[in-house]
Amino acid sequence: MSEAATALSFAPGPVTMETEPVLHLSMQQALNRALDEILADHPKTVIFGEDCGRLGGVFRITDGLQAKHGEERVFDTPLAESAILGMSVGLAMAGFHPIPEVQFDGFAYPAINQIVCQIARMNYRSRGTLPMPITLRVPSFGGIRAPEHHGESLEALFAHVPGLKVVSPSTPHDAYHLLKYAATRPDPVIFMEPKSRYWQKGPVVVSTATPGQAMLDAGMDDGGSLTGARVAREGRHLTLVAWGAMVARCLQVAELAAEDGIDVEVVDLRWLKPIDAEALARSVGKTRRAVVVHEAPLTSGLGAEVAQLITQHCFQTLKAPVERVTGFDVPYPSGDLEDEYIPNIDRILFGIQRVLEYRRG
Amino acid sequence: MSEAATALSFAPGPVTMETEPVLHLSMQQALNRALDEILADHPKTVIFGEDCGRLGGVFRITDGLQAKHGEERVFDTPLAESAILGMSVGLAMAGFHPIPEVQFDGFAYPAINQIVCQIARMNYRSRGTLPMPITLRVPSFGGIRAPEHHGESLEALFAHVPGLKVVSPSTPHDAYHLLKYAATRPDPVIFMEPKSRYWQKGPVVVSTATPGQAMLDAGMDDGGSLTGARVAREGRHLTLVAWGAMVARCLQVAELAAEDGIDVEVVDLRWLKPIDAEALARSVGKTRRAVVVHEAPLTSGLGAEVAQLITQHCFQTLKAPVERVTGFDVPYPSGDLEDEYIPNIDRILFGIQRVLEYRRG
């Protein structure tokens, strides 16, 4: 996977995709548009979940899709997450490509049995005869001052489950292309949408063929444009690794650090399983220092995996142990305390400082 | 926490506890005896689950307890794990100390919603007014050539959940004392029993007061005898970190390595949350090399957390990146392939070799 390819395809904007139209969309609009195109292009796709149909979902991601594609393709279910995922298994066995939604991250827990024991294993159990082309959309992470269980980060759990793939976009452009890509794969993908980013707009290069897809379809390497991490900002002194809503925050931090002459590279991991270890090695091989940032609690979070992968690949050149700036080992708190819990700019800057000031004794 | 104290209290045998009787028990017997004593000493304790009563559990851990303590204290429930854990919450709110069982690791998944969203959070949600003194016993890990879902390792999942504590004994002695300790704590503990070790016998220093308990009761540090890791074998060249059934395997590996002049230290982590980072730092600070071994899949497994904690504490002295020898990122396979999946002696030896031969470039 070449650096050039990585740089090329996901830096959104007309420079890279001259012939494709560029729209200015929010992530909600980008996801909605992606689903609309998927439904149009793939007749076996069905979308369902709680309030996905008439209401268009509590976040309006499926807005208008039922009216346009009919009640058979886009429908409301009764209120039971285990059933939503369990029925996805049966639909997949019958040849459909289900795109179920759980309304909020915290309500994936009632469905964990079906996700872990069924969706993730059916292909294996059936020796490849019953693939599970299921894309589970999970509005994820915190930051919107919501009630309890509406701000959870389940990536470490999902990434640990054999048989699942896990992805989280950080921009409208990625949201559009990664969803189109995920929903047409033959394996189950957990699609974690950073709900605090639903409404921010950004450029989206829309295309009927998702970039990289053509290469993948031809059995070629896509250079990581769809399947790998993305360098969201180049830098020389230190790498910040993040995903979801933390990418935008890390980019802010990088701007602040630049004022102090610290040139921070920001890697948007995108795929949380499989993790693009090469991209991590490439970045930290250059910067020799890394901080990984996530909203989930520290202990046994995905940051440990990322840190260990970096250490494994860059042990010889690493100037300091990889730092983790994460949520604390506490239940996600109520709105008033949210800003204390989620890694804020200050805490990330402190983490950077610890790494930069680290001295071998 | 002093090294002396750690060495003292959990090296089983008459040397350390001269006045206490030493029995030769299997882990199954040790756990059964512990439960019997807990029921006798703590009138608010109740034990329940599928087949726990008349049958005494499929592993006979609760054998004879219903006959002795009555059907109100030890009872069978209908077949529903979410209900078993959900009713534990209500019993705890009513002042009981529930010790529920899920029959096998893989059947904890249907109860994850109640474990994560309720058991782990009720103390927090209620601002400390509704503690959850629940000890969930989970026969865990693989190695017994059982059907699907009967060989899972859920420690990474549990350890990531704020509000839970997680422990796994590796010897009959520890099983006895750790269960007695866990079951009398005011916080929820997931007690992971290595089912492949149920039938091996070992010395158990039985005592009405669990060692260290008196110190803890008096508000003193117990030196980690109950709450920390245990050095299962002292060594100078490299530290193997393990828990559950992998401890015995690592001790075997250490004997083999010793034949080649490699002196391996084996640390039995015991508590998987909170992790005894000091004990890890102490050991690897000395040996300067570490391999962590677990049965769970590699990616986002607890090995990543352990490796990152070691790297964080010992970065300056570490001679090689911490290695992980673990299960693969595949669903736990059927009996015939079990030995290929679980870290075997060869794979652990290869891991040791990689660390010992690591050269800075």
Next chain:
Amino acid sequence: MTTKPVLAAVDEDAAPLTHEQLRELYSLMASVRRLDSAAVAWQRQGIIPGYAPQLGQEAAQVGSGYAVDRTRDFVFPTYREMGVARAMGLDMVGYMSTHKATWHGGMYNPLESRFAPIQAVVAGSVLHAVGWAHGQTLSGKPDGERGVAMTYFGDGASSQGDVHEAMNFAAVMKAPVVFFIQNNGWAISVPTERQVAGGSVAARAAGYGIPSLQVDGNDVVAVHEATRSAFAHCRAGNGPVVIEAMTYRRGPHSTADDPGRYRTLEEERLSAGEDPLERFKQRLLSEGVADTAFFARAQQQAQDEEEAVRTGIEALGPRPGAEMFSLVFQEPTPTLQSQATAWRKESEHV
């Protein structure tokens, strides 16, 4: 709709409600209505970030909550039971603080209030009620002295597997539980007819051998009497009861919801039926139980109360961040303590 009592032991000895009790029920409903409408306004004014109104469910909530004996019973709510809380005499600033985003479970003391923390997982607490109730049986108290657990959930929540497991467990163990369903016609945008196969949650009870009552949830007296019978049945050691109060969610699902996307105003008008508060008022007037002066006083009280609660809510500051760490465990862990220390250092440093 009629109340269909199929209980083994209906509480026939119970005296009819006195005039004073009827007036108290009305006053409670009036308070609840006022506080509920106020909370919606507070959200618009930016005083609280969100709220889930119970408009139209006053009779179901007050009528049932009024049957609870706070010396021994325990209530397990979801997130829309403000009227139950008020009927049980909770500290309403403590209750409302959850909507201020002060603390997820609310700031009231659940143990003293006999009202479990507010619960955002639908059907999340139904099993807790079963465990708590079984604890009453295990505690060895005589039948008459044991507490009863009452769990509140909605038509939507009834689809969750936990509800089935709870009913089965309760029936097998003969646990003293009242399953109180408020069938308010909607689960966010999904109407009952596409949610509850067979049309009635109460009808499910028979399959477990549990007696059930389907009651007009907009008639506070009917609700109260049904609940009282259910409690008597439970206290007599006869096991659980299911009550389904048929009512209507007159407002949006929450202040973030836009019902216009899934139902018309005309549909609302037709389905909502009579306003439970107005209906009860007319009855009290026509039966001579209360006069206009009483209603004016009740209104004034409700208003005073609302103002007091608003003052309390406005005065609520954020909780100290240290509570994030200190309230996780009864016995804190070293890891968490060092995280708390690092947090304190970094926040003070800024």
Next chain:
Amino acid sequence: MTTKPVLAAVDEDAAPLTHEQLRELYSLMASVRRLDSAAVAWQRQGIIPGYAPQLGQEAAQVGSGYAVDRTRDFVFPTYREMGVARAMGLDMVGYMSTHKATWHGGMYNPLESRFAPIQAVVAGSVLHAVGWAHGQTLSGKPDGERGVAMTYFGDGASSQGDVHEAMNFAAVMKAPVVFFIQNNGWAISVPTERQVAGGSVAARAAGYGIPSLQVDGNDVVAVHEATRSAFAHCRAGNGPVVIEAMTYRRGPHSTADDPGRYRTLEEERLSAGEDPLERFKQRLLSEGVADTAFFARAQQQAQDEEEAVRTGIEALGPRPGAEMFSLVFQEPTPTLQSQATAWRKESEHV
């Protein structure tokens, strides 16, 4: 016990079973009985590590499995449905390989067999049946051509929340699903009366507006006719049906179980009732459908078949370790590929 047909559309047009069909049913039951007893013996002999016998459930399994149309229907078993598999004509070496610990789901092709992989999570596949069945509706086939899903589970499994969610979903969506419960009196050591509140799983169906049949599960013809009616009901677009076949688990839960710990031989004798195989034999004899020569042939065939399956099972070697990696995904990941490479290197090196 009597069959209580409460279906909206009983399959009245269906012709009664011919003599040949009756004899085929018997042959199937005899084969199943023989293979089942053999598997227990194989476990004792160390040929397979474990097995879950279906002794006594032959009528329930063969009678229902015989109603499946393999050109369009699909069956979702749990782990004790060997008799259904045999009645549906599965490759029995492939089926039995799960008990040899060759591959968890079995080595047969589930798609071609129309028999989903063996399932160790009780109630795990009940929802899959609902999804698959809803897929039939979505596929837009005319009523008569759409497939029916049949899901098998036990009295114990009926306590799981997923069963409730499945029945509710199926009824709301009118999905063509037959919920086939084998109520064999036990879930490991727990008898039905402490498992199934109300005493009957079929009785639960009414709560969802689903028609149900409780049938004598030891009468193969009754089971078959009930199943056939249920399929006709589903095919006609009338939605799901619940069938509860009342039978008895005559053997241990599995070869690792010791029923002596929770029931006496006397209790077994009293509760098990008549042996379904012997009972059917007597009926065929008395009705002149089959003679002793037929039974001798059936026995011989069963024996030959058993030997062939044993030979196949004994010949089954372990699967290549590489399958652990290659069968996880349709599109393998780089991480997994490098793990496979490392595994290969290390195992070859040894």
